[in-house]
Amino acid sequence: MKDSMKPLSRLETSSIPCTLNGQEISLNVPPAKRLLHILRDDLEMTGTKRSCDIGRCGACMVMVDGVPVNSCLTMAYQCSGKSITTIEGVSAGGMDPIQRAFLEEGGFQCGYCTPGMIISVKALLDHNPDPTPPEIEEALSGNICRCTGYGGIKRAVQKAIEWRREAYESESVHD
Amino acid sequence: MAANAQGVAEAPFVWHPATAAEAWQLKQTLGTEGVYTAGGTLLRTQWEAGLAAMPNHLINVGEIEELHGIHIDCESGTGTLGAMITLSDLRTSPLVHASFPLLTEAARSIAAPSIRNLATIGGNVLSLVGDSLPALLIYDPVLHWHDGSNGLQESLSEWLSTAAVHAAWRERLLIAIELTQPALDSNTKRFVAYHKVGRRDAFTPSVVTAALSVQLDSDNRLSDVRLALGGGQTIPHRLELVEQFLTGKIANKKTITEVYALVVEHYEPKGDAFVPVSYRKKAAANLIASELWKAVR
Ligand SMILES: Cc1cc2nc3c(=O)[nH]c(=O)nc-3n(C[C@H](O)[C@H](O)[C@H](O)COP(=O)(O)OP(=O)(O)OC[C@H]3O[C@@H](n4cnc5c(N)ncnc54)[C@H](O)[C@@H]3O)c2cc1C
Ligand code: FES
Ligand code: FES
Numbered sequence: 001m002k003d004s005m006k007p008l009s010r011l012e013t014s015s016i017p018c019t020l021n022g023q024e025i026s027l028n029v030p031p032a033k034r035l036l037h038i039l040r041d042d043l044e045m046t047g048t049k050r051s052c053d054i055g056r057c058g059a060c061m062v063m064v065d066g067v068p069v070n071s072c073l074t075m076a077y078q079c080s081g082k083s084i085t086t087i088e089g090v091s092a093g094g095m096d097p098i099q100r101a102f103l104e105e106g107g108f109q110c111g112y113c114t115p116g117m118i119i120s121v122k123a124l125l126d127h128n129p130d131p132t133p134p135e136i137e138e139a140l141s142g143n144i145c146r147c148t149g150y151g152g153i154k155r156a157v158q159k160a161i162e163w164r165r166e167a168y169e170s171e172s173v174h175d
Numbered sequence: 176m177a178a179n180a181q182g183v184a185e186a187p188f189v190w191h192p193a194t195a196a197e198a199w200q201l202k203q204t205l206g207t208e209g210v211y212t213a214g215g216t217l218l219r220t221q222w223e224a225g226l227a228a229m230p231n232h233l234i235n236v237g238e239i240e241e242l243h244g245i246h247i248d249c250e251s252g253t254g255t256l257g258a259m260i261t262l263s264d265l266r267t268s269p270l271v272h273a274s275f276p277l278l279t280e281a282a283r284s285i286a287a288p289s290i291r292n293l294a295t296i297g298g299n300v301l302s303l304v305g306d307s308l309p310a311l312l313i314y315d316p317v318l319h320w321h322d323g324s325n326g327l328q329e330s331l332s333e334w335l336s337t338a339a340v341h342a343a344w345r346e347r348l349l350i351a352i353e354l355t356q357p358a359l360d361s362n363t364k365r366f367v368a369y370h371k372v373g374r375r376d377a378f379t380p381s382v383v384t385a386a387l388s389v390q391l392d393s394d395n396r397l398s399d400v401r402l403a404l405g406g407g408q409t410i411p412h413r414l415e416l417v418e419q420f421l422t423g424k425i426a427n428k429k430t431i432t433e434v435y436a437l438v439v440e441h442y443e444p445k446g447d448a449f450v451p452v453s454y455r456k457k458a459a460a461n462l463i464a465s466e467l468w469k470a471v472r
Contacts, residue, residue: 031189032233054223055216055290069262073219076294077189079233120289142287165183 019078024097036060037080039086047087053171058143064087068123069130070142071155089090090122097167098122098160109147117143121157125165129164148161188232191285195321199350203323205232211348213237213259214257214293218414229443239391241298246472247274252356255319258349261308263288265296275384278358280369281310297349300331303338306412309386310369312403314354320347328353331346335410348411363390366470370462372406374449381406382450383458385464395426402457409444416441417463426471434467435460 016027020043029038036053039045039062051060060071063085064078087099090096098121101107108114117140124131124139131139136157145153190209192198200210209232212218220226236242237259247254247270255263256276265271266282285291285299308331316331327347338344359365367388373379375404383406392436394413400418405411417437417440422428438460446452 030186032187033228054220055286058287058289063291064292067292069292073214073216073290073293074191075193075215078215078237084308138283139288142289 016076017078018081018157019083021085021092027079029076031077032075035062035074035076035084038076039071044121044175045086049112049115051112055142056144057113058116059113059118061143063119063123066123068120068142079165088117089136090118096122097127097163098156101156101159101163102153104161105155106152107148108145108152113143113145113147117145117153121160125160125164129168130161178217178443180285187230190234191234191238191239192234193238195239195241195348195350196323197345199321199323200218201232202346202348205234208232209234211236213295214261215292215472216294217298219323236297236348237346245270245271247271249274252358254354254356256296256352256354258295258300258351259465260296261466262291262294262296264309266291275310275354276371277310277313277367277388278307279306281384281386283372283380284369284371294396296352300352301349301411302410303335304405304408306371306381306384308335309384309403309405311352311354312388312411312413313367313388313401314356317351317353319353320344321350322347323421326350330386332413333472335412356390357390357401359389360398363392363398365390368466368469370466372458383455383462384411384442385459385462385466387463389470391426391465391470397421397424397426397430402443404438404444404461405446406455406459407447407450410454414438414442426467431464431467435464438463 014031018025018027027038029042034049036050039048040050046070048062050117051057051059055070055073061068062071064074065081098118102114103120120140120143128135190201198211201209212235222229242259245256245260245264245268250296262282262285264325265278269308272279281292285296290426296307297321299307311331318329318331318334321329332438334344354405357365365388369383369386371381373381380461383404386403389397391397400421402414402418403411404414417434420437421434439456442456442459444452444455446455
């Protein structure tokens with residue numbers, strides 16, 4: 001059997017190399033285990049939330065190589081060699097301006113959807129710092145909020161865009 | 176350890192073939208115990224809903240080079256999409272947008288960006304009811320399969336017409352989808368439209384998915400009419416009878432009124448507990464009629 005055809009092991013764990021919030025790690029888990037369960041149960045990183053389990057709510061959103069994916073749909077082997085960012089990683093260097101904007105603009109009530117929302121907004125603004133309203137709507141179309149009616153979330157996104165722009169402009173002035 | 180709805184531990188073997196031949200050989204060896212897996216988004220839905228048990232072996236087709244890549248030749252108006260192209264790749268590719276704009280629209284309408292980052296065009300096609308299908312059907316699509324021999328090519332329309340009843344294709348590996356842009360005659364313009372109508376604005380199964388491409392001359396005379404409908408559990412197909420009816424006609428109030436009635440009469444969607452057949456027929460007819468109005472406006 002060729003090397004490429006060797007299965008990753010079944011009941012025993014396999015070692016899957018990846019980067020988690022900037023740190024190189026090896027996931028010693030069954031290869032089809034879902035990233036959501038690895039994060040919450042094995043690594044005790046509970047910032048990523050669990051709700052529908054089938055990709056419909058966005059509570060479990062993480063970034064893989066800079067783009068948002070639902071960790072309840074992502075299997076461990078799909079993370080091999082990839083860079084994963086969770087909500088814990090977003091705030092590793094202190095509160096992210098996106099998080100502050102959600103706080104200041106009332107972008108949450110119960111807060112259950114918020115980590116997933118923040119991840120989706122971060123993925124959007126990292127790629128497109130000045131999105132149009134339809135682009136924002138599309139980027140957040142996989143994140144469901146049962147509380148806010150989305151008004152506060154939209155304001156928070158606009159505020160985050162403003163703050164990031166101001167920060168960029170003041171950096172450019174100082175350069 | 177987490178388990179799916181069937182109570183099966185999430186511990187299948189995962190195989191990583193590097194070539195189509197290896198993947199196909201694995202499938203031959205494993206039979207129904209082994210399942211080709213691309214993004215895994217549809218499979219996960221099926222496992223969680225209890226529609227299918229999680230298999231003992233996943234055959235990850237993501238590492239097979241041949242299944243990747245978008246190749247478009249703008250001069251000849253032809254293109255090939257690897258089966259592992261994600262719906263996000265489709266949504267954002269300027270080349271796809273320039274040559275096959277209905278596909279950009281279709282990709283935008285499927286699920287949400289985070290799912291599109293995993294979900295592939297191959298998986299969408301092989302679901303038999305994917306919302307990319309009406310758009311693909313406009314571009315004379317040909318499926319390229321690996322079947323253990325020299326490869327098999329088959330028109331998407333033909334495959335769709337029998338795929339629900341013949342299961343032999345499930346052994347094969349889909350490699351790519353070949354497309355051809357409709358040619359444009361001189362002194363004509365082309366009008367294209369794609370619509371997905373759901374019960375909510377976003378993130379909901381489609382009631383009707385429609386794709387339309389027509390050529391119009393300066394008198395609004397229609398030619399090269401292509402019309403595909405699907406949605407929900409209806410296997411998408413071209414409406415050849417309606418296409419023939421429209422060909423050569425001038426798009427005016429009379430033609431559009433007649434085509435509305437024709438779609439209601441001849442389109443045969445599948446209904447469900449939420450949306451009956453009669454509603455789907457009317458929704459489809461309304462979409463076609465309103466798009467034809469836009470074409471001549
Ligand atoms: C929350 C959510 C929302 C969704 N919304 C939509 C929607 O709006 N519209 C829509 O059309 N779909 C939707 N889907 C369904 C699904 O995401 C898409 O159909 C997707 O494109 C499937 O691709 P995949 O790569 O994930 O397929 P997979 O799940 O990996 O595979 C799907 C099927 O194809 C087979 N397969 C995959 N690749 C190959 C290959 N190369 N050769 C042979 N067999 C292969 C698999 O064995 C399996 O049977 C949704 C799914 C979720 C979870
Ligand atoms: S828990 Fe993953 S999308 Fe709902
Ligand atoms: S704040 Fe409660 S679900 Fe969004």
